[in-house]
Amino acid sequence: MLKMAEPIMHHRHPEFTEILTRVNLNLKYLFQTEQPVLTLTSSGTGGVEATFVNLFSPGDTVIAVNGGKFGERWVKMPKAFGLNAVEIKTHWGKAPTQDQVLDALRLHPDAKAVYLVHSETSTGTATDIKTLAAVIREHSKALVCVDGITAIGAHEFRFDEWGIDACVTGSQKGLMIPPGLAFVALSQRAIQAMETAKLPRFYFDLRKALKSHGANDTPWTPAITLVIGVDAALQMIREEGIENVWRRHERLATALREGIRGLGLKLFSDSPSFAVTPVWLPEGVDWKVFNKTLKGKYGITIAGGQDDYAGKIFRISHLGYYDELDMTTMLSALEMTLSGCGYEFELGSGLRAAQAYLTGSA
16 A cells, blocks of 8 residues: 555656566466466456457357356356357355356357356355366367456466466455456467457457567556555565465465354355355344444444345455454454344354464364
């Protein structure tokens, strides 16, 4: 935040070129790839749109997994561009299976890509990208495209080793800075597909972005302040070590969930993400009162459920610059809020369970 508060510089100045050179290098480390990772001035949704308009032609078939609000978006978006979107629908809170993906590939052998959501934010559900990518590569020529917006930096992810073709993340998630940047990693297969794709594109023309990337530049004016901020964030990740970053997220997620179970609450997802934990709101607890108390009295911000689960679940983040005390603080505020809302439990039971896990005494 302090780096982003410094006076701005021109994006063609050698000082900015030096920063962008370092960002481009460290993004490869983040994604675990030797391939280019492009920086776009947009939200993560813009980054995913860039993959659709750059990789395909009108009428192409793409398969997309819909297991929540964001998977749903990756079914709607290609339809807007005249693509044939085949939907694999899963229940919210459940990850797609190998059989579901294989069935879709058998029914649509002409599919040019399969879109997977690594961490579905609306449901806190993680997908086994490594396994599904191997299945897709073994049984088809489809590109493996991944929404990694809340997964990159939280879950193990190895772009090259796992055979991923396109992956997108956003600046406001595991990279810990404000929203406004999307990052797109591309394989050689994806780059080749761009040369024959016929969907119109201009601002999101990744061919232009790739050409500029080779000179550590951008085709358009970037969000300079955010790039300066992400430079600092990537250096923090480098210093901690990406494997340690992954382990920290898993540890914090596990500690929080031990505390949730200690309170007698039920987790929502069968395949929990290390980025966010959704929890069923206890019966009889009013969501609006619960949320207002957490925010207004204890200064804790959480998210509610969406669509059919609005008012029924709440979601707690542990993505980015969180540590163990953040989790115990969250649980302490949660306990006091639930107690004030009339939920009956032994005060301190959740906090004790989390502390027991964190201290190794569980």
